[in-house]
Amino acid sequence: MANSNLIESAYTYIRNKIRAGELLPGTLLSENELAEALSMSRTPIRAAISRLETEGLLATLKNRGVLVKEVSLKEAMDTVELLFIFQKQAVEQMKDGGEKPDLKRLKELIDRQLEAERHNQYSRYLESAMEFVGCFTRVLNNTAISRIVDISVEKLVLYGTVNYIRTPHEPHYSANRQHPSIYEALLKEDYDAILQTITDAHNRNQQRMLRLARI
Structure with missing residues (x-):
């Protein structure tokens, strides 16, 4: 396997663990332990x-390891605002x-x-819902915006996963009402x-994020 494939394999492994909530914010990772788990060198x-x-999911701490970062409420709300602007821009262009x-x-x-909702697979739901946003905004045909959307999606998947774990009794899966409505309107x-x-x-979403942050 080429080195680039090893990098991609390690990247996907760690990212998926974070996305699934198996590595929560505050968790310290070790290069040696990851290398052992994946049977590869530390490179x-x-x-x-x-x-x-670069995507804002990890931070290296000197002599301590690698920290899974927390996405703050402000960062999440700013990201939601940014995606909203891109979605409006896409609609105007259409x-x-x-x-x-x-x-x-x-x-x-x-x-x-x-x-995913029927099977209570929240991580899969989030990934699909965020990919919907990416697919929707791709009509802008702007590489820089696409990169920003991709990074924003990663942050919101992490924020949403942690929020779901911390507030299990709150209603979730809100995009399952929003996205079908958008799809039907697109057809018309x-x-x-x-x-x-x-x-x-x-x-x-903004009101809900503020409310849940107080729980």
């Missing part, structure tokens, strides 16, 4: 850690006759979200309805 482990640091999102892919992601090319849906959802 690809370090490269994977560096990549995850209204002006621009590119439309891949409807088949959006439907597949909605189906995955709904299935009702862009005002889409804008209203994402605006209402954004306002609810």
Whole structure:
């Protein structure tokens, strides 16, 4: 296996553990333990850690190890605000006759979200819901925005997973109501309805994040 493949394997392993809530914020990781668990040298482990640091998921602490970072409430709310701006921009572009999102892919992601809720697989739900946002905003055809969206998605998946673990009795899976509404409006090319849906959802999400932060 090429070194680049080892790096990708280590990156995916650590990221998936974080996404699934198996490595919670505050957890200290060891390069040696990761290398042993993955049966590889520390070189690809370090490269994977560096990549995850760039994405804001890890931080190297001198002589202590690697810390799984907490996504703060402000950081999460700022990220949600940024994605909201990109989604509005995508809708306005569609209204002006621009590119439309891949409807088949959006439907597949909605189906995955709904299935994840039926089986109480919150991590899978979050990944699908965030991928829906990425697919929706991809119509902007802007590489810089796509990179920002990808990093934002990683942060919100982590924040959402931790929030789900900490507030198990609160209602979750809100995108399972929002995204089907967006999809149906896309079929009708009702862009005002889409804008209203994402605006209402954004306002609810901001209020909910503030409320849950006080629990």
